[in-house]
Amino acid sequence: MFRVRRKILSSFILFLIGIFVFQSCIYDFYRKEFASDKKKNYELLILALLGLLPNPNQKLFGFAPGFSRNLSDSQFVTADYFPKTGKKKLVLIHGWNPAERDSDPVTNDEKKIQNIKNTFSNGLIHFQEGRGSATSDFDLYLYTYRTSNSILVNGRQFHSTLRSNFSDSDQVYIIAHSMGGLVTRVALSPETGSLPFVRLVVTLASPQFGSPFATPSFLNSNPFLNELGSYLVGTQGGSELAYTNQGAGQPPLSGAENLVLDTLNQSYLSSGLNGKFVSFAGVMSGCNVGQTAYYNIGCNILNGAGFTQSDGIVPINSARLGNLSYKQINIADCDHSMMAFQTISPDDVKSLNLFTQVITEIRNSPF
Template sequence: MYLKRFIFLFFSLCFLNQCIYDFYKKEFETDKDSNRFFLLAALGLISNPNHKLFQFLPATSRNLKNEQFIDSYFSEKNNGRPKIIFIHGWNPAERDSDPVPGDSKKIENIQNTFRNGIIHYQENISSAKDKYELFLYTYRTSSSVLFNGQNFASVLKSAFKKDDKIIVIAHSMGGIVTRSAMLSSDYESGMIDGVVTLASPQYGSPFATPNFSDDPLLKNLVSYLTETLGGKDLRHTNKGTGQITINGSENDTLDYINTNLTDNSRFISYYGVLNGCSGNEAFYYATGCQILSSTNPGFSANDGIVPENSAILGGLTRKQLKFTGYDHSMMAFQTNDVDDLKSLALFQAVIVSVDELLALP
């Protein structure tokens, strides 16, 4: 029952995403332009056109305008102030064959994940606006994590000076893209001073794992989710501290990152747990929680998508902070009401963690 509702809703949302994609297709570059941009990127003359870093300029209205999101290449950075960078997670409807999104679409993708957090920053919650400059990074999530990590490192290297203080606040897939960036050839040691992960599947998610369940509906869902390289990189790995074993499940990408990235002391992990699979705002997260909890093997502590142990990297990060009654989207500050205490409490806690990471030697 739960599984059928989950599958129906998921594919309904995917079809809705396709409708939105078609409606906003005017905001994408033409296919001819896309080919030209990718050729220039391959020659190293421009950065990957699917990737972009924006600086956010605060105003007063909660009706955020595109004009507040400035291409970081042209923005006037205050090099005396530390930077925080929001990086979003995975979009299951996205494909590498999609045209290059224009800036309006890129900004929309960012706001779909972080609108509440951006408003909290603008309204100076926890003095965030006074202390930090805010940047936001977007990328093509269907591409591989290692490819996206290389591009993220390249963008950071070109946008900031070596002595700039940078803290990344990463939701979901954004966390493992950041970890990948720190291992890439374009990464310079110390470029990122700390990372706050928000429900990041650092050991993957069973929902991207073919052997998670024998149920044919769930297998079809997993097949759809893992059509792309980015989707495959979200698979559950059996390797890792405290990991529950799913027969035949492996993820070479995450194993490579987790084995080779040794500076976990600069990571603080936040994770959501739906106790009794309740506390969520969207019912499909409750359904996802019930599937994760009841399928053998079971993952009783989760946010509807990511199990607890995956989100905390088996307890290997500097600190692990639990938020009860938060679903996967809420772990990016996204609540239906921007003034919801859950959104505010998470944002306030994250800023405390940013302060802590910046104080490290």
């Protein structure tokens, strides 16, 4: 057993070395791509922090369905210019992107759209092809933001964006993957302000009680993992994904704490707002069913630490909000990326069925 675990850990370390080099190359590329605009970008960020301009690193797009699976950037229309109809609204918000940092220059629209596609391209294809009759019943919007910033900052900005683009007569349903679920919880919290038009939030593998892989005490078990973890989650936003021992049904993890999530979750308990949430959790029945190798390895590591059910990143109790949400749904044999409909092929039955189930939950909700 010890040899098997050592082999798994060695494989994980070798794989993470590749990821580290790859992500470093992406990070350097982004810095070079926008280097000429640094001075202008910093000025924009300062004005945004002062509340004089919208944050240039976040944006809401409307999605115009097309006919090709090769999605065109022209299908993503700035929300201000997206035609308003009487349909209900879906808003998709993505999760954490480790390649960007707070200090990086502002991304242009092309890169913002690519960030959305990286998470939701299959979901967009399902929407435009009429899966679950979604196209006939809903208008689709997509929100992107810089994930290295605090979820508190991003949540308030998401609130402002929703408030300025929708009215109280609209019916808005948010579909949030991973970190996007935490940003949404901040946006809807009593401390941020009321958004009565948001009828329901569907979270897909959101670490609502955090993830061990963003937790220093968990990463410190190996010097390399600690160094890599510092790179990947060594930002304010990344650190706020850390695991917390506080929360209904939480298995304890030595040294784990997350005061941001604790405060946020306590606020939700007091206000009853958890009743607006449906929580989807990926459950890998075996640690070989993920479509990406590092989720399989992550599943094994979490298993060895006592988290026997996870999507390779987020333990089941965290994704299900300790069963405190309006409804909790397990999705079998889906890794963390697959929980955003991202399978290798958009025709994969797991991606198609998950999308249909999410739309069905929204359509059949009492809100």
